[in-house]
Amino acid sequence: MKKIEHLGIAVKSLEASNALFEKLLGVGPYKEEEVASEGVRTAFFKKGPNKIELLESTTEDGPIARFLAKKGEGIHHVAFEVSDIEAEMARLKAQGFVLLNEAPKRGADNKLVAFVHPKTANGILVELCQEVPSNDHGGQPLR
Ligand code: ZN
Numbered sequence: 001m002k003k004i005e006h007l008g009i010a011v012k013s014l015e016a017s018n019a020l021f022e023k024l025l026g027v028g029p030y031k032e033e034e035v036a037s038e039g040v041r042t043a044f045f046k047k048g049p050n051k052i053e054l055l056e057s058t059t060e061d062g063p064i065a066r067f068l069a070k071k072g073e074g075i076h077h078v079a080f081e082v083s084d085i086e087a088e089m090a091r092l093k094a095q096g097f098v099l100l101n102e103a104p105k106r107g108a109d110n111k112l113v114a115f116v117h118p119k120t121a122n123g124i125l126v127e128l129c130q131e132v133p134s135n136d137h138g139g140q141p142l143r
Contacts (some may be wrong), residue, residue, distance in 0.1 A: 001088070005081035005129050006044070006051035006110075010067045010074060014056035016137035018043050021054065029054075033108045040064050053079070053108065055081045077115070085112050088128050090117060097126075104130070 011017035014032070021043075022028045029043040039062025043054045045117055055076060057064035082088040085104045093099055098117040107113035107129060116126035 002081040002083060002084075004050075005127075006053045006076040007075060008053045008055055008079060008125075008127065010064050010076040011054050011056055012068060012073060014041050014043055014054055017054050017056075021045055021052065023118045025052075031109065034058065035106075035108050037105070038063065040108075044109055059071075074106075077125040077127045079129050082128050082130050085114060085128050085130040089114050089143075092128075097121065106132075 009017075018029055022045075025045055025047045027045065027047060029045050031044045032042065033044075034041045036058075039057055041056045041060035042057055045054075057066050057068065059065060060119045064076070084120075089101075089104070091097055098120045100115040100117055102114075104112040104114050110132050111129040112132055113127055113129045116128070118125045121122075
């Protein structure tokens with residue numbers, strides 16, 4: 001674990017929340033990206049060294065839609081940057097954490113990601129993310 005890479009916030013409307021966070025932070029999103037496999041549209045804000053990811057559901061029953069139905073808008077996950085995601089997944093698994101992914105998958109913002117189940121992490125959905133090496137231009141999940 002190197003540092004907190006970003007906070008993920010579930011929102012009902014990316015358009016409304018982009019405007020809200022622009023007012024809050026004084027800067028607009030630097031990137032918007034749809035991750036079809038996750039059923040989300042995301043927007044990323046950067047302020048100083050810190051990043052915030054807003055997530056809007058693009059499906060009726062995707063993970064963000066279910067989160068909003070259960071808990072409403074708010075912090076959805078805490079993402080930690082790691083240098084070797086597979087090693088970190090193995091380390092956490094050995095420590096008793098339940099992982100939601102068997103293998104890293106392609107997330108937003110040029111990252112490989114994997115999630116730790118909140119039931120094993122004090123109610124926090126933990127995202128591990130590793131920057132995809134710049135020589136890798138594929139859009140397919142690894143393996
Ligand atoms: Zn995230």
